[in-house]
Amino acid sequence: MDSTELRDALEDAGLSQYQAEAYNTLLRLGTASATELADSCAVPSARIYDVLRDLETKGYIETYEQESLKARACDPAVVLDDLRGRASMLEDAADEIEHRWNEPEVDQHKLSIVKRFETVLQRAASLVRDAETEVQLAATPEQYETLKPALSEALSNGAVVKATLHTDPDAAVDDVEFDGVVTEARHRTLPTPFLALVDRTGTCFAPHSHSLNQYGVLADDYSLTYVFHWYFQTCLWEVWDEVYSVRPTDPPFVYADLRRCVRDVEPCLAEGVGVRARIEGFDTQTGDTAELVGEIVDVNYAGAGETDGSPPLSQLAGQVCLTVETDGARERYTVGGWGAILEDVEATRITVLDYAR
Incomplete structure (x- = not known):
């Protein structure tokens, strides 16, 4: 580092231009009178005494009288501690700025755009770990491996966990x-x-690695997550081959998706088979939790009854609902899925308890 660079660094550390010039020159001279110092540097003679007094107050130099006012640099320990402390503080500030830029506080926002994929993956792991109803995941095998502990925890919580590996x-x-x-x-x-969708409200999205645009979207929003849900269903799930399943062959059958339930139970209803189920969800009028136990007596969607066997997903894109007649009271309720508005209950979980002819 040459003298000019040192002077600039001292100014960055808090010295004025004249103070940095005088101290830099005094380091070179060792000891000098005020007049000699003014002659050797760019500090005006009229200012040199004030500059020396300020440097002495800061602990950079000491002055003494010997026929005239003289100055010499102090032991640099104090100066070095100050400079190194400032350097450490600036380094910490740089780290904090990088942290805040890369990882904004997600919890205070409905929608956040982030720069680093690691932020998206960390957020997904946090949401998945606390999942109680359903997780829908599209990931590479490597990303899946990273999320395995969180997925296992979600499964142990009772969530239905669907994963598409690409x-x-x-x-x-x-x-x-x-x-x-x-x-x-x-x-x-x-x-x-x-893509990771958790309990109908949490979305973590990032373009694939070949995309020209690299960013992440973190959403805590019911409606936005519903849009991503349909993308998952139609593009990432429905048309691809199943490679693993632990769904049982005998009741009870658990569904987090009403449309999947309709596709399985409608053929049974058409054959006159009774279907008993437990519905867990929310009252669409009050938002209160609701639970129904009874028989599914009807299904309703566009084109219902026109297709032999299970209806294709395209027929279930509009309104889809079940009619459930409860045990005991024999009251009937309409049950919709994610986004239900017209029905009595929005189902978050449907458990088919048994079939009876």
């Missing part, structure tokens, strides 16, 4: 461990954005 066309997922981690898994052989 790879290159010639890659396989045979060596991926699904047991104790997910309810169902599918394999997509196309590049896919990262």
